[in-house]
Amino acid sequence: MVELDTDCKAYGRSIELPAYYQSEERREHFMRPEQFTTDSESDSADKCWKHWWKTFTNFIKVLHSERPGLLINKHALLTNYLSHTVNESILDCVTYEEAIDVLDATCIKLKNEIFSRHLFATHRQEASKTLDHFLKSLRTLGKNCNFCPMTALEAQEQHIVDAFINNLHNAQVRQHLLENKTLTLRTAYEQAYMVEYAIQQSSSYLQPDTVGTALNEPVSTAPPLHDDSPMKFQEQ
Template sequence: MFLTCISALAPDKLATLCSFVSPSVYEYIADCVTYDAAILVLQDLYIKPKNEVFSRHLLATRRQHSGESLDEYLQELRRVSKDCNFKVVTATANRDEYIRDAFINGLLSSMIRQRLLESKTLDLATAFDQARALDLAQINSESYLRLRLV
């Protein structure tokens, strides 16, 4: 915003940026030769990608808190939904995303849920395949332990 305000003066954007960051931040961009390169370095440093699957889980499981007004509750749902990466999709794709969210939400195994939530994006088929593989591995591991004890 500052650069927009002084754009008529045609400032050197990189020099201006370097003048207004702290010394610890400057260390990251000191070797950049263009403003755009410096911005890319700072974005990689400070902007972390959101986990779409976890954001959808948070949205699906968010309940109104005691003492929270309806306005506050709706505002919080809107805030949480910003990280869900909603996009225009077909009815089938929309249905599959809802099924995926319900599937993850309803799992009895917190370990399987945790492993699925590690994925930043995840379609229904992949979620089911991963869950089935993890479930089978857990069952086989328990069988292996029982055989060793006998």
């Protein structure tokens, strides 16, 4: 694609663009965003909002650069580029910054970090997909995992949590742990222990001769973890 510029060369010859394309109004027209109409409940709301907000901020930068003395009411400008349904969410906002914060909170949902890492760790290449497609899908899944700088011990514990969840024998326990948005190894173990214990107790009620025994048993608590080693448990 040949990009239009005031001093560009195409096909070996210089092209001088008409004044119409060089005017401030024309440049603003090219940068002007479309109206934001995406429903905040849609699956692509976060991606659509992030992209639209980027185009909107670029448009404001163009206005500032082309018209240095122009005072821009960003709050009013934002309202003009939102659909009436989206605009309802910021009716009570007084400032532009407050409106952006509300739209961020409305459109960008908090990701389930634990479930995202589970999907990332268990993702497999399909037989019909190329290596490029597989790598791209891993990069996409990795964006929701909230990977961040950490110490070697923190990284070790995170990997142990992932392995602990991914290799649990009981699917009910795994499902319960995956409902957490964040999870430490200690919390993962304690929750898994209690869910497994509850399942065992529930099974015992199905056997008439064990009902009395189950009712008299004290409530069990998970044995604590050693502070110096996340993999070793204290004996009960």
